[in-house]
Amino acid sequence: MRIAVDAMGGDLGPRATVEGVAHALSLLPANSAVLHGPSHVLDAQLDALPKSLRFTRSRLQVSHADTVVHEADRPSQLLRMPEETSLHRCLMSLARDEVSAAISGGSTGALMVLARRYIGMSAGLERPAISCAVPTEGGGRCYLLDLGANVDSSPEMLVQFAHMGAAMASVVDGVARPRVALLNVGVEPSKGAHRVRQAHVRLSAVPYRSFEYTGFVEGGGMFAGDVDVVVCDGDVGNAVLKSSEGLARMLGKRLQHRFEDGIWTRIVSFMARPALTRFHHELDPVRYNGASFLGLAKTVVKSHGSADARGFSFAVQRAFSEAEERLPQRLASRLLDV
Amino acid sequence: MRIAVDAMGGDLGPRATVEGVAHALSLLPANSAVLHGPSHVLDAQLDALPKSLRFTRSRLQVSHADTVVHEADRPSQLLRMPEETSLHRCLMSLARDEVSAAISGGSTGALMVLARRYIGMSAGLERPAISCAVPTEGGGRCYLLDLGANVDSSPEMLVQFAHMGAAMASVVDGVARPRVALLNVGVEPSKGAHRVRQAHVRLSAVPYRSFEYTGFVEGGGMFAGDVDVVVCDGDVGNAVLKSSEGLARMLGKRLQHRFEDGIWTRIVSFMARPALTRFHHELDPVRYNGASFLGLAKTVVKSHGSADARGFSFAVQRAFSEAEERLPQRLASRLLDV
Structure with missing residues (x-):
């Protein structure tokens, strides 16, 4: 199985992406990447790979692209750009089925616009949505x-997100009839933003065969395990995800600080290290890196812009496993079966 | 200093509020509460107070109210309701200056509608906003x-929130020129929901004397300590706050679980208890209970609906301190001095 990588996307540039891909390939001996x-930049990075990863080099191919997409490029510009950026070429090779999946850590907006153009949507869906799984x-x-991926979403789009999220929970986690809720400021039907109340009316109107709509849920409900899917506009979901990551990072630092506070706790800390390490592991946003673009006809994964090599490796592994699972195709057939 | 308490608000009812107020008064010997x-419900609760808190009883007065506001009551209904609910009477006594502050753990919407009616806004402000301080x-x-407090906020309202938040950071924390940012899905000016981009244009148009507008910030920036105030619509802020609380709660439980995992870690856990306890303390959402209603002419505090007696006690202490600091008056004069 082969994957296309936009090696120039991400805040840390090709050093993180190239090493990250090599790390993922070191764990997946049957797979390869483009x-x-x-090419001069990427060849130099390949030459600089840590010794322990050099054996993956024969499975790492470079495809030359002259330019890159910048974070500040507007969607309208992107569509008029020459098809020589690393992101354009990465997605075009997926469109031509030369690879099974594509991955980028660059601009979400750019990835979304170009993925819609080259890869296209599954039948009946308007726009892709980005989703990740949070632990409960x-x-x-x-x-x-x-x-x-979407701000100023219409009620109709929120309803589509509900279908897409339910399909994800069914296909990936095998939940027979996922419980789906709308994120809101309160659980009473009279509460909330206009689009959220409108989406509630639509989702409540008919019972769905493939999922159970459970009504509104507040922010805490996501981690409580009461529902399998939580739907919201991208403006809200993005803020929730990034603030959760920021909070987890801050708490991790504070916990460490607490255990460096004086000689006695330092000794205890030494002994407690295995338990603390496991806990840090659970807190680690890197382990959850890589968000799925749902609704596209093929597998496209967005890595966090700030991901380091280890984070990018997790996202690459996710892309391989989604492509192996034929996730977009299974989501599409599940969506037809409402 | 005396405070008015809507003793019937909150999910746990008068048991949590009455004991919570008594607990706060046990720490503040010069203060009292109504x-x-x-009255038969509240008198029974007072009789059932734990022994250690009974000495506060002489400073706890009951004011009879026949009925209560329910979470499902719509704002339009509230304004037509007889003025015999505990919330109506609580706010009316603040309006008549019989007390220095009011507090409720009931419906946010009801508290907002009735507080605007009875207490009124500071000059130039349209609607109150709810704010709390997150640790960085x-x-x-x-x-x-x-x-x-507000969903579907206009760009103009977001600009007012910026002024209100800046005034809060100046008055409470003594920050000379607070750094204020708008919460967004990215930091580039072309990104984000329509109202957020519009508010950005307005806030960027002129430099403000009383605060520095620093542009967009993503969710993680709030905990990083880069800014003093983060502004967003209530739909977003509510989701961020409640999901952060949910995450902190989940992580606290997992940490505990990790330390109960086997005999060796149990022994270590026993020795590590002081450090863990301090950490749990920092995680504890209860300690941050009580959100300020900014923009009202007098001090009104909203306690979390799910707060227990200890949580309600924190919110009561906050109400006393805001009233002592004359926060609404100082915010109003600061807002005039833009």
Whole structure:
């Protein structure tokens, strides 16, 4: 199985992406990747790979692209750009089925616009949504969407997100009839923003065969494990996801600080290290890196812009597993079966 | 200093509010409170106070109210309701200056509608916003608003929130020129929901004397300590606040679980208890209970609906301190001095 990588996307540039891909390939010996970007830059990165990853090099191919998409490029510009950016070429090779999936850590907006153009949507869907799974109290997980691909979403789009999220929970986690809720400021039907109340009316109007609509849920409900899917506009979901990551990071630092506070706690800390390490592991946003673009006809994964090599490796592994699972095709057939 | 308490608000009812007020008064020997609600219910609760709190009873007065506001009552209904609910009477006594502040753990919408009617707004402001301070990495704090008093906010309202939040950081934390940012899905000017981009244009148009507008910030920026105030619509702020609380609660439980995992970690856990307890303390959403209603002419505090006696006690203490600081008056004069 082969994947196309926009090696120039992401805040840390090709150093993080190239090493990240190599790390993922070191764990997946049957897979390979095509790195898109200026060949002199990427060849230099490949030469600089840590010794322990050099054996993956034969499975890492470079495909030259002259230019890159910048965070500040507007969607309208992107569509008129020459097809020589690393992102354009990465998605075009997926469109031509030369690879099974594409991944980028660059601008979400650019990825979305170009993915819609080259890859296209599954039947009946208007726009892709970004989703990730958050861990819940009982040890399960809950899909949150949209995470920022769409702002100013219409009620109709929120309804589509509900279908897409439910399909994800069914296909990936095997939940027979996922419980789907709308994120709101309160649980009473009279509360909330206009579009949220309108979406509630539509989702309540008919019972769905493929999922159970459970009404409104507040922000805490996501982690409580009461529902399998939480739907909101990208403006809200993005703020929730990024603030949760920021909070987890801050708490991790504070916990460490607490355990460096004086000699006695330092000794205890040494002994407690295995338990603390496991906890840090659970807190680690890197492990949850890689968000799925739902609704597209093929597998496209967005890595966090700030991901380091380890984070990018997780996102690459996710892209391979979604492509192996044939997630877009299974989502599409599930969506037809409402 | 005396406070009016809607003793019937909150999910746990008068048991939590009465004990919470008594607990706060046990720490503040010069203060007193008036409890609004059905007198037979409240008298019974006072009789059932824990022994250690009974000495506060002489400073706890009951003011009979026949009925209560229910979470499902619509704002239009509230304004037509007889003025015999505990919330109506609580706010009316603040309006008549019989007390220095009012507090309720009931419906945010009801509190907002009735507070606007009876207490009124500071000059030049349209609607109150709810704000609370979140802790930041460096040990400081950042004010987040609005937390759910307003949904579908106009750009103009977001600009007013910026002024209100800046005034809060100046008055409460003594920040000379607070850094104020708009919460958004990205930091580029072309990104985000329509109202957020419009508010950005307005806030960027002129430099403000009393605060520095720093542009867009993403969700994680709130905890990073880069800004003093983060402004967003109530739909977003409410989701961020409640999901942060949910996440902190989940992480606290998981940490505990990690330390109960096997005999060796149990022994370590026993020794690590002081550090863990301090950490749990920092995580504890209860300690941050009580959100300020900014923009009202007098002090009104909203306690979390789910707060227990300890949580309600924190909110009561906050109400006393805001009234002592003459926060609404100082905010109003600060707002005139833009």
